[in-house]
Amino acid sequence: MSSASAIYFVEGVLLVAIQEDISDTDILDLQEALSERVMDEAARAVVMDISALEIVDTFVGRILAQLASMSKLLDAQTYVVGMRPAVAMTLVELGMDLPESKTALSLTHALRDLRGESRG
Amino acid sequence: MSETATETVLTILQNDFEEIIDAWISTQSDEGVQRTDLFSHKEGREQTSVLVRALIVGIEKGATGDRFDLSSDAWAELRSVLVDVTKERSSRGVSPSDMASFVLALKAPVFYRLKDKLAKYPTNLVEEIWFFSRVIDAFAVYCTEVFIAERDRIIEQQRDQMQELSTPVVELWDKVLTLPLIGTMDSARAQEVMENLLETILRRQAEVVIVDLTGVQTVDTQVAQHMLRMAAAVRLMGAQCIISGISPTIAQTMVQLGVDVGEVTTRSTIRSGLADALNRVGYEITRKKDR
Numbered sequence: 036m037s038s039a040s041a042i043y044f045v046e047g048v049l050l051v052a053i054q055e056d057i058s059d060t061d062i063l064d065l066q067e068a069l070s071e072r073v074m075d076e077a078a079r080a081v082v083m084d085i086s087a088l089e090i091v092d093t094f095v096g097r098i099l100a101q102l103a104s105m106s107k108l109l110d111a112q113t114y115v116v117g118m119r120p121a122v123a124m125t126l127v128e129l130g131m132d133l134p135e136s137k138t139a140l141s142l143t144h145a146l147r148d149l150r151g152e153s154r155g
Numbered sequence: 156m157s158e159t160a161t162e163t164v165l166t167i168l169q170n171d172f173e174e175i176i177d178a179w180i181s182t183q184s185d186e187g188v189q190r191t192d193l194f195s196h197k198e199g200r201e202q203t204s205v206l207v208r209a210l211i212v213g214i215e216k217g218a219t220g221d222r223f224d225l226s227s228d229a230w231a232e233l234r235s236v237l238v239d240v241t242k243e244r245s246s247r248g249v250s251p252s253d254m255a256s257f258v259l260a261l262k263a264p265v266f267y268r269l270k271d272k273l274a275k276y277p278t279n280l281v282e283e284i285w286f287f288s289r290v291i292d293a294f295a296v297y298c299t300e301v302f303i304a305e306r307d308r309i310i311e312q313q314r315d316q317m318q319e320l321s322t323p324v325v326e327l328w329d330k331v332l333t334l335p336l337i338g339t340m341d342s343a344r345a346q347e348v349m350e351n352l353l354e355t356i357l358r359r360q361a362e363v364v365i366v367d368l369t370g371v372q373t374v375d376t377q378v379a380q381h382m383l384r385m386a387a388a389v390r391l392m393g394a395q396c397i398i399s400g401i402s403p404t405i406a407q408t409m410v411q412l413g414v415d416v417g418e419v420t421t422r423s424t425i426r427s428g429l430a431d432a433l434n435r436v437g438y439e440i441t442r443k444k445d446r
Contacts (some may be wrong), residue, residue, distance in 0.1 A: 115391070115393075116393055117393070118391050118392050118393065119357070120350065120353030120354050120356070120357055120388075120392065122391075123353055123388040123389075123391040123392050124349065124350070124353065124388055126388075126391055127384045127387045127388045127391065128384070132387040132388075132390070132391060133391060138390055138391055138392065138393040139393040140356075140360055140361075140362065140392065140393040140394060141360070141393070144362075144393060145393075
């Protein structure tokens with residue numbers, strides 16, 4: 036498992052908090068670890084909190100998109116939460132708007148959505 | 156016999172202070188730059204005498220021999236007076252050329268007095284006239300610079316205010332933001348609007364955003380693309396975007412331009428957009444029964 040990111044398994048959901056200083060190697064490790072955990076735990080969803088990320092490049096953007104596609108193949112929905120405005124603008128500029136992922140403002144919102152609670 | 160090129164000028168300004176001011180003011184009115192429509196006689200006279208006083212200080216301190224540099228410390232007082240007078244005059248609508256003529260009008264009264272005093276010393280006369288002329292020209296140029304800088308500042312300020320006014324992000328309801336766009340959108344503005352909107356989403360933890368285009372007349376491809384990018388960025392942040400009030404013209408343009416609106420929610424009016432937004436955050440608009 037990646038040293039820069041921790042994966043927690045709660046209520047059938049894998050929670051991943053991406054660290055601010057995550058390196059390209061770390062994120063590749065994370066991708067591998069995560070795919071195995073999704074399989075092992077039969078997780079119904081993966082929630083990635085990227086609020087610590089201040090900048091993204093094409094590489095990280097692509098990995099995020101791949102993680103989402105991969106989880107989908109393994110029958111788990113991916114949520115990307117807490118994206119910062121600058122990151123959102125960069126990803127959109129790069130044409131990577133993560134079509135396979137759901138998004139939420141925060142972990143709370145994602146979990147609420149997963150539990151199927153009504154909004155508001 | 157004078158030693159420097161400023162002695163007689165200085166003597167004239169000091170001894171004939173009141174007369175110089177009177178003469179300056181009458182030259183101003185002869186040239187039609189006194190602007191009594193904008194200033195009372197008293198104000199005009201006050202500005203004039205403050206300037207002459209600062210000029211005397213400047214010449215005493217800063218005019219040694221042949222050298223003259225308006226940016227030196229000796230002229231600091233005059234510079235600040237000039238800035239004040241220029242700002243005051245420009246704010247009341249005096250034009251730059253009137254302002255320059257106003258300053259240049261000081262030449263005539265001083266030159267006549269120099270001519271009287273130095274009639275027997277033509278060399279000194281030319282030197283003093285030459286010196287004084289340079290000083291006054293420098294003032295006129297300086298005034299024009301201050302004038303332009305002041306005007307630029309005002310334009311900049313108004314531009315910012317307009318920018319802010321035209322792109323307000325309003326919290327319409329708990330978790331619902333609205334962004335009513337007005338006027339002509341260009342790429343620079345669209346970018347600014349997007350940044351502003353995304354920051355507000357983060358700050359307010361908003362879940363739904365209504366981008367209302369009712370007040371936008373036309374869009375071009377770039378702006379249409381920007382709108383859709385904005386919607387995509389809003390989604391990435393974890394909020395939902397509703398675009399409302401697309402006019403038939405804009406709809407036609409977008410279709411003709413082949414802009415793919417994709418999965419962006421659109422509503423015909425801001426009213427139905429709001430109803431939809433409230434619905435999404437768990438509220439419902441119902442009419443009171445007894446009405």
